[in-house]
Amino acid sequence: MSSYVAPLKDMMFVLTELAGLDKVAALPGYEEATTDVVEAILDESAKFTGGVLDPLNWSGDQEGAKWADKAVTMPKGFKEAYAQFVDNGWNALGGNPEFGGQGLPKVVSAAVQEMWKSANMSFSLCPLLTLGAIEALELAGSDEQKAMYLPNMISGKWTGTMNITEPQAGSDLAAIRSRAVPQGDGTYRIFGQKIFITYGDHDMAENTIHLVLARTPDAPEGVKGISLFVVPKFLVNADGSLGERNDAYCVSIEHKLGIHASPTCVMVHGDNGGAIGTLVGKENEGLKYMFVMMNAARFAVGLEGLAVTERAYQHAVAYARDRVQGRAIEGSPAPVAIIRHPDIRRMLMLMRSHVEAMRALAYAVAAAHDASHRHPDAAQRAQNQAFVDLMIPVVKGWSTETGNAMSYLGVQIHGGMGFVEETGAAQYMRDARITTIYEGTTGIQANDLMGRKIAREGGATAKAVIAMMRVTQQEVAAQPGVAFAAIAAALGRGIDAVGEATDHIVANYGKDVRAVAAGAVPFLKLMGNVAGGWMMARASLVAQAKISGGDADPFYPAKIATARFYAEHVMAAAPGLARVVVDAGNSALELDESMF
Amino acid sequence: MKILVPVKRVIDYNVKVRVKADGTGVDLANVKMSMNPFDEIAVEEAMRLKEGGKATEVVAVSCGVTACQETLRTAMAIGADRSILVESDVELQPLAVAKLLAAVAKKEAPQLIILGKQAIDDDSNQTGQMLAALLGWSQATFASKVVIGEGKATVTREIDGGLETLEITLPAIVTTDLRLNEPRYATLPNIMKAKKKPLEVVKPADLGVDVAPRLSTVSVAEPPKRSAGIRVADVAALVDKLKNEAKVIA
Numbered sequence: 001m002s003s004y005v006a007p008l009k010d011m012m013f014v015l016t017e018l019a020g021l022d023k024v025a026a027l028p029g030y031e032e033a034t035t036d037v038v039e040a041i042l043d044e045s046a047k048f049t050g051g052v053l054d055p056l057n058w059s060g061d062q063e064g065a066k067w068a069d070k071a072v073t074m075p076k077g078f079k080e081a082y083a084q085f086v087d088n089g090w091n092a093l094g095g096n097p098e099f100g101g102q103g104l105p106k107v108v109s110a111a112v113q114e115m116w117k118s119a120n121m122s123f124s125l126c127p128l129l130t131l132g133a134i135e136a137l138e139l140a141g142s143d144e145q146k147a148m149y150l151p152n153m154i155s156g157k158w159t160g161t162m163n164i165t166e167p168q169a170g171s172d173l174a175a176i177r178s179r180a181v182p183q184g185d186g187t188y189r190i191f192g193q194k195i196f197i198t199y200g201d202h203d204m205a206e207n208t209i210h211l212v213l214a215r216t217p218d219a220p221e222g223v224k225g226i227s228l229f230v231v232p233k234f235l236v237n238a239d240g241s242l243g244e245r246n247d248a249y250c251v252s253i254e255h256k257l258g259i260h261a262s263p264t265c266v267m268v269h270g271d272n273g274g275a276i277g278t279l280v281g282k283e284n285e286g287l288k289y290m291f292v293m294m295n296a297a298r299f300a301v302g303l304e305g306l307a308v309t310e311r312a313y314q315h316a317v318a319y320a321r322d323r324v325q326g327r328a329i330e331g332s333p334a335p336v337a338i339i340r341h342p343d344i345r346r347m348l349m350l351m352r353s354h355v356e357a358m359r360a361l362a363y364a365v366a367a368a369h370d371a372s373h374r375h376p377d378a379a380q381r382a383q384n385q386a387f388v389d390l391m392i393p394v395v396k397g398w399s400t401e402t403g404n405a406m407s408y409l410g411v412q413i414h415g416g417m418g419f420v421e422e423t424g425a426a427q428y429m430r431d432a433r434i435t436t437i438y439e440g441t442t443g444i445q446a447n448d449l450m451g452r453k454i455a456r457e458g459g460a461t462a463k464a465v466i467a468m469m470r471v472t473q474q475e476v477a478a479q480p481g482v483a484f485a486a487i488a489a490a491l492g493r494g495i496d497a498v499g500e501a502t503d504h505i506v507a508n509y510g511k512d513v514r515a516v517a518a519g520a521v522p523f524l525k526l527m528g529n530v531a532g533g534w535m536m537a538r539a540s541l542v543a544q545a546k547i548s549g550g551d552a553d554p555f556y557p558a559k560i561a562t563a564r565f566y567a568e569h570v571m572a573a574a575p576g577l578a579r580v581v582v583d584a585g586n587s588a589l590e591l592d593e594s595m596f
Numbered sequence: 597m598k599i600l601v602p603v604k605r606v607i608d609y610n611v612k613v614r615v616k617a618d619g620t621g622v623d624l625a626n627v628k629m630s631m632n633p634f635d636e637i638a639v640e641e642a643m644r645l646k647e648g649g650k651a652t653e654v655v656a657v658s659c660g661v662t663a664c665q666e667t668l669r670t671a672m673a674i675g676a677d678r679s680i681l682v683e684s685d686v687e688l689q690p691l692a693v694a695k696l697l698a699a700v701a702k703k704e705a706p707q708l709i710i711l712g713k714q715a716i717d718d719d720s721n722q723t724g725q726m727l728a729a730l731l732g733w734s735q736a737t738f739a740s741k742v743v744i745g746e747g748k749a750t751v752t753r754e755i756d757g758g759l760e761t762l763e764i765t766l767p768a769i770v771t772t773d774l775r776l777n778e779p780r781y782a783t784l785p786n787i788m789k790a791k792k793k794p795l796e797v798v799k800p801a802d803l804g805v806d807v808a809p810r811l812s813t814v815s816v817a818e819p820p821k822r823s824a825g826i827r828v829a830d831v832a833a834l835v836d837k838l839k840n841e842a843k844v845i846a
Contacts, residue, residue: 005610008628037791040669043630044782051781089784102784334824553626 001424002318004054004119004311006046009555010356011111012039017542018535019107019363027374030105038108041093045112048088049119052081057120060261061427065202067253072201072263078123082156082204090116091127091156096138099150105374110303110366114359117307121431122261124307126159126199128300133160133211136228136293140281148236149209159205162297163194163212163231163267164290171444173287174222178214178269180229180277189274190214190231190248193266196438200265201233201250208233210248212269212277213286220284228286231269231277248275258430294439295392299365301439302395305403305432306358312410312428313351319414319423320344338413346569347409353566354406356559357532358399360539365391386461390453391531397445397521398528400435407432446520449527454502455509455516462502469495469534476537479544483564490567490574491537494530497578501526504582515585526577533571536563597744597766598653599642600706601676602697603635605660605667606717619815622717631667633779634712636674637772640779641710641742643675650744653677655704659688659696665795672790673782680704681797684807692800692807694726699803701731706767708749713738713771724771734764738773 015021016035025033056077063075085091094109095101116124134153137145152158169175178192190212194200201208210231219225235243250265269275281289320339328336338344365388372384407429411418418425436442454462473495477488501523508516540563543556607613608628616623631639645651656671656679658664668679682696701709714721728735736742736751740759743750744766752761754773782790800807828834838845 032788032791034791036666036669037788040666040673040787040790041784043670044673044784044787048781084781087783088781093784102788555626 001058002315004050004057004115004314006042006049006115006118007310008039008042008046010359011042011114013539013542013555013559014356014360014363015107015111018360018538019367021107021367024105024107024367024370027105027370028376029103029374030370032103033105033108038111041104041108042111042115045090045115048085048090049115052084053116053119053123056081056123056261058424058427060120060122061258061431062260062421064260065253065263067250067263070201070249070251072203072250072253072265074202074204074263075261078261079204081123082126085127086156086205089155091130092154094131095134095154096150099146099154101154105366105370107363107366107370110299110363113300114303114307114310114362117304118311120261121304121308122259124304125259125262126202126204127156128297129162129198130156130158130160131300132162132293132297133209135296136162136211136289137230137280139292140228140285140289141230142280145230145278145280148240149230149232152207153209157205158207158209158232159199159202161197161200161208161210162290162293163197163200163210163269165196166193167195171441173213173226173290176213176215176226178212180214180216180227180279181274182216183276186278188214188216188229188277188279189270190229190277191270191274193268195266196254197250197265197267198438199263200267202263206234207236207242210267211280212275213290216283223287225284226286227283228280228289229277230280231275235276246275247272256434258427258433295389297439298392298396298445299362299369301435302358302392302397302399303362304435305396305399305401306355306362308403308428308432308435309351309355309358309406312407312425312432313348313355315425315428316351316410316413317348319417319425320348323415323417325415344413347413349562349565350569351406351409353536353562353570354402354532356539356562357536357566357570358395358402360535361391361528361531362395362399364535365395383464387465390449390461390465393440393445393449393453394524394528394531396439397436397442397449397524398532400432401442401525402528403432403435404429442521442524446524447517449524450505450516450520451509454505459502459506462498465531466495466499466502469498469530472534472537472541475541479541483560484540484544486564487533487537487540487567490571491530491533494533494571494574497574498526498530501578501581512585514589518585518588519581522577522580526574526581529571529574529577533566533574536566539563597645597651597708598655598704598706599645599651600697600701600704600709601635601638601642601654601656601671602693602709602711602723603639603656603658603667603671604632604693604712604715604717605629605658605664606632606715609633609716615816615818619817621813621816629663629666631670632712632715632717634714634716634772634774636712636779637774637776638710638712639671639674639676640777641739641770641772642708643780644777645708645742645744646675651708655679655706657682657697657700659684659693661685665797668795669790670782672793672795673787674780675786676793678794679796681795682800682803683797684800686800686807687809688807689809689811690720690722691726691810692805693723694730695805696800696803696807697723697727698730699805701727701767703803708744708766708768708770709733710742710770710772713773724769728769731767731769734766734768735771736762736764736768737771739770740773740775742770742776 060075066073092101097103180188212229237243252266254264368384375381414425473491540560543559608630614623642654654676656676659682738753741752
């Protein structure tokens with residue numbers, strides 16, 4: 001089994017050269033995020049994730065979370081690892097300093113979270129859900145709720161959950177039936193069953209704070225009648241101590257394809273008189289708060305696609321170096337390590353170039369998120385927010401689809417040994433599988449991208465981004481050498497493809513929405529493919545500038561070669577994807593329903 | 597009681613070491629550098645003594661290039677109160693480092709100096725011993741347990757075939773072995789605080805120490821590659837080769 005070594009060099013390169021860490025550190029409140037401090041943080045995070053979280057990844061997968069008597073027991077070692085995670089302050093990294101958080105920008109937490117996810121995706125889901133719940137409480141909670149819950153949630157002493165899905169209400173939240181009955185004392189009693197509740201119960205923390213979507217008695221039908229409640233596992237006394245056990249129980253956990261160590265709970269609220277909760281924000285506004293929180297969660301799940309690819313890549317490289325099989329295709333005196341074989345090399349390059357492209361795009365979006373919140377200039381804030389809104393479904397949808405494709409290649413590189421569980425390659429593929437599904441399937445991300453993010457505003461932000469891509473493309477085209485010529489050519493065709501597809505969506509969304517929607521996922525893939533290529537092109541320009549400045553670090557020529565590979569092997573697909581978006585929507589819908 | 601903890605910046609233990617093409621040394625360009633793992637154990641031990649009420653101040657000191665500041669920040673992130681960098685671009689050999697540390701020790705007057713028994717780059721295992729000789733202090737090397745008493749320390753050390761327990765008078769030098777403790781991970785708040793802790797930079801000349809190298813490296817080479825195996829006809833041939841060629845059995 002290989003061990004996880006955080007790719008600190010590429011992380012720092014992306015942070016400082018592509019995401020603009022210095023600009024983020026210049027924003028008010030982020031002054032502490034200087035390069036040397038961030039480097040020290042990533043260094044220690046690399047040690048912690050490699051030394052504590054990674055060793056539990058395989059054992060956690062094999063053992064899985066266990067359920068008995070309405071309670072979940074985590075696999076061996078998780079409880080201790082979580083205690084250390086909390087004691088060392090990692091949960092509080094991005095938290096509001098007012099409630100004990102470290103207040104670091106999202107671009108830094110993105111890099112640190114990538115490490116949690118690479119080292120142990122199942123473990124990382126616990127803080128992911130806590131951070132989402134914190135976000136919702138910060139956004140809409142009362143001062144009293146914030147004071148009661150946020151300090152312990154930010155430290156990680158208490159964890160959080162999102163109780164959203166019900167058996168009949170998956171992607172369609174309008175169908176939610178859970179009830180909230182006011183008690184007249186400011187509290188509500190919650191009744192209903194929730195499914196797919198990540199870390200709904202576990203033994204790693206003394207309390208779990210559930211955020212629950214439910215309907216009040218007079219609420220309107222559909223999405224306009226859903227309210228958000230905070231329901232603690234143990235009620236919290238006025239002095240902050242823990243009180244009675246609340247009527248919110250995990251009645252079973254799911255048996256899943258992957259993320260075995262992450263307990264996916266069926267939660268029943270109110271079988272014994274009602275779970276006591278308080279309203280978050282205003283009645284009937286629950287979905288609105290949930291969507292703000294969901295954007296953060298979607299970004300975080302996008303990071304999972306990147307993180308699992310990084311881990312699968314490291315695993316595959318270690319195997320490909322070690323495994324001796326077959327002679328070189330051009331002839332060799334003895335059998336060679338499979339890394340010598342051209343097709344293995346191609347697959348490793350696909351993994352490597354995709355992980356670098358996804359990382360660059362994700363961190364760039366995180367930096368834009370920071371600017372959208374803290375930039376002193378309102379126009380800059382708005383511009384960054386528009387970029388973030390456009391790119392969140394791309395980071396989520398494209399990175400998770402790519403994570404699946406790349407962890408598939410990780411298994412392929414292992415050959416038959418990848419199909420048996422003992423080598424560990426299969427776990428990444430199984431763990432990756434959920435990422436294109438939860439927090440909105442790829443189809444939902446694609447509809448969001450095409451409808452809300454492009455058609456609704458006539459493609460304004462998309463066109464602005466295309467213009468930025470063209471500037472990069474021209475800079476690349478001005479560089480001498482075959483590598484840059486190849487990158488410029490592929491990026492040029494890719495940008496044309498995105499431009500044509502965007503125009504098609506803007507022109508036809510109102511006229512023939514079904515045909516356009518049938519091309520939504522191909523469009524999302526096209527957008528991710530070319531945005532990733534744009535980032536790789538930017539990286540190659542920085543690398544060339546370093547080389548021209550006399551820097552002999554082999555990292556830089558490797559970056560240019562990887563960018564060229566991405567251009568020739570990955571971005572080559574962009575014009576074809578545009579053809580699907582523009583020409584092929586109707587053929588997906590031609591057969592009558594009865595023919596299926 | 598004040599504890600001085602010398603820490604060395606070395607090639608990271610995860611890095612695959614490459615010898616420079618001209619055989620003059622190890623290629624350090626663009627290679628990740630970290631604190632010598634034995635020194636991490638030393639910092640951890642000093643912190644435990646401080647947390648146990650035996651020490652009041654922990655001062656980290658490093659000798660070397662400007663980038664050693666990162667190593668000192670790491671020591672302060674683990675918990676050292678402040679640090680001193682003796683800055684020099686010259687190749688510092690164990691005797692020069694021992695002299696520099698002796699000069700710092702005379703200024704700082706610690707009761708205890710804890711340092712790694714050796715550094716993982718040159719494996720010299722000399723600095724602690726030389727430092728004790730220069731200062732005329734007691735020394736206990738290869739420590740696996742340290743107990744501080746009134747004016748003295750009881751140190752269990754790992755020796756061939758077992759453990760030896762020494763009682764030494766303070767001030768003293770202790771060098772750490774692997775089993776002394778398991779170093780902690782630095783906490784995020786302490787990493788942030790480390791930036792604000794004092795870091796003093798001095799030059800060897802300020803300390804009146806001549807650091808010119810006394811040893812010269814003749815050549816550095818990779819270990820020989822393992823040669824390909826051979827197939828033997830039968831057990832008798834194998835035994836014969838083991839006896840007469842490899843000479844591993846009599």
